[in-house]
Amino acid sequence: MNTVFTVSIFIPLLVGITFIIFIIMAKLWRRFTNVKVTYWFLFIYIGILLLSSAIVPFINDNSLIEKERAQENLEVKDLLKKLSKTGIAQIDQMYLLKESSFGEYQNQTLNVETSGEDTMIRVFVERKTSDDNKVEAFSISTEVIDGYDISNDLTPYNVMLKDNTLTIISPKKQYINIKIAKPPFPVRQFTGESIVNQSSTKWSQVVYLQIPYDLELMVEDGIFLEFIK
Amino acid sequence: MSLTRTNLAKTIKKQYFFKLKANITSFTLLIGVQLLALLFSLGGVASSSFGSSSIRLNTQYYTADIVIIFTLIWAFVMAITITTKPHRDLDFTFVTNRLSSSFANILYLLTVSIVGSMMAILSDNLLRVIIYTFLDKQFYSSTMGLQEFIMGISITSFYVLMVCSIGYFVGTLVQISSLFTILLPALFFGSLFLRPSMDEKPIITNAFEYYLLESSLTLFIVKIVITTALFFTISTSILNRMEVRQ
Structure with missing residues (x-):
């Protein structure tokens, strides 16, 4: 049955x-x-x-952590698409979990490694037009559940730079329990809203790097690079 | 012979207000039923789970759906109750006929539907306050706008009124013959297992879906109004043919 x-x-x-x-x-x-x-x-x-x-x-x-619907009600896949097309400048600040800046980086190459629970990390890379010798890293939340941004509940990736190695440290596995109130079925029937509407991808966070234009990146397995055009 | 002159509208009005007063205690049952439904709703009506290597996300969903379903069942019970002999006999304290009694009953059920629906939709807010106050402050919720609120009450009222009309019809059939007391539940429960093939849904589920899956508001109203009118008309015709005090 x-x-x-x-x-x-x-x-x-x-x-x-x-x-x-x-x-x-x-x-x-x-x-x-x-x-x-x-x-x-x-x-x-x-x-x-x-x-x-x-x-x-x-x-x-x-107090209820008001429904912070993503600007223009972005779905996760749309957010990643937008990030890939327009870069971080066009992304709403509420998605940024953490920002790290590393100045005076003089080497021609940069190794990117991972450490922690996440074995696969998606990294967007934007080459700067001017060479300021700075490497900037942003942890971006892509976890949107039912239109609600739950960035506040996520522990961001920690990015560290030592010598010529940039390490992305993912946090311990997080267990998040959330409660969502929905309108009753006579309303949902005509608004088209379904009771369970989880819009998630396998990426709960991504890393966005802004690097000098001539810096060469060397990455280990499990890091998926995507360059901003 | 009575010297008092009366007309149908006046009689219906008198009977309607009398029924409202006489059956006011039924609202205590509605309150009890809605509180019970709220208690059941505290566990959530649906949940989903999502996991990756770095995150495990459990989502629990809360709505007043159970309150509305319980209100529908309450309305069904109320509609059957007013067709029973003790209730019908009360009508004869007035100068009355079957037609005026039926119209007064329909008006009473319409009132019950609107009041019950308003309370059910408002209980959605009570549920949110209870969850926030006693269960979890990490609670994502948006306020129902005025448009959604009015829409909720109207659509729920349509549902409740339709269920009332079905209950009224069932009650009427039972008044014709007590055999229906056994036959109708047997048909209902039997229909759950009667289906053309194992893979198909029971007939009763298809009947529910006919209304529940309708996404066009106009079509929905047409379906509900036709069904409600049909059940009330048949019931009124049957009751009209019955002997006085039968």
């Missing part, structure tokens, strides 16, 4: 059983309630509902 079929039987079956329970409840309920009690219940319950509705906009704006 496949899952879809099990669900398609299970849900109506559950509805049927709930209906029978409610029939019994409806009969018993009358014995314990009266008009006066009902008015009080209604008054209190509607009061609580209205109060919650008044509270929700405030907690959303301040």
Whole structure:
């Protein structure tokens, strides 16, 4: 029996059983309630509902880590595409997790290595037009869940430069649990929003390097370089 | 012979307000049902998991879907209840006929649908406040806009009213013959297992999907209005033919 079929039987079956329970409840309920009690219940319950509705906009704006929908509601793949086409200048600041700058780099070559949990790291490289002898590295979050940017929950890659080796240190495996509230199904039915809409790639973070225009990069296995045109 | 002159509209109005007062306790049950649904909703209605070498992401989704489903079942029970003999006998405290009684019932169910739907949609906010206050402050949520809010109440009202019309029809059939008390549940549960082939969905699931998967608002309203009108018309016609105090 496949899952879809099990669900398609299970849900109506559950509805049927709930209906029978409610029939019994409806009969018993009358014995314990009266008009006066009902008015009080209604008054209190509607009061609580209205109060919650008044509270929700405030907690959303301040403490709930307001839905930071990506600018133009970018999907992850679109963000990477945009990064690849236009470079970091056109990317919203909220995606930048960490910035490191290493000045006075005089060598002609730079080795790029990885260290830590991540065995595969995607690195975007932008060659500067002017030679300022600086190597700049940015950790960029690409984790967008259901349109929400969860950069605040991610530990960024740490980039270190020692001698002529740039090491990208990935953090320990992170376990993130998040809760997302969705509108009820009568609204979702017409807005086209699905209940589970995870937009992720295998890259939860990428590294963006800005290097002098004539610097040659030597990378180890597991680093995927992509040069900005 | 009564010397009081009355007309259909006045009688319906009187009966409608009487029914609202007489059945007000049903709202206590609605509150109980919605609170129970909120309790079930605290565990989340869906979840997803995603993992790579550096990250394990578990997402739990919260909505007021269970509250709405429970409200629908409550409305179905209420619609059946008002067709039972004790409720019908109450109508005869007025100068009345079956037609005015049915119209008053439909108006009562319409009111119940709107009130129930408003409470169900508003409970979505209560759920968010409970999760934020007691469960997790790392909670991603957006406020339902006015347009979404009105849309939510209207569409839920349509659903609840349609379910009421089906409940009213079921209640009417049971009044004709108590045999339907066994036959209808048997048909419902039996239809879950009756299907043309093993790979196909049960008929009842297809019936749900006919409304739930409709993405055009106009078509949805047309489907609901036609179904609701059909069930109410058939029920009213059946009740109209019944003997007084049968």
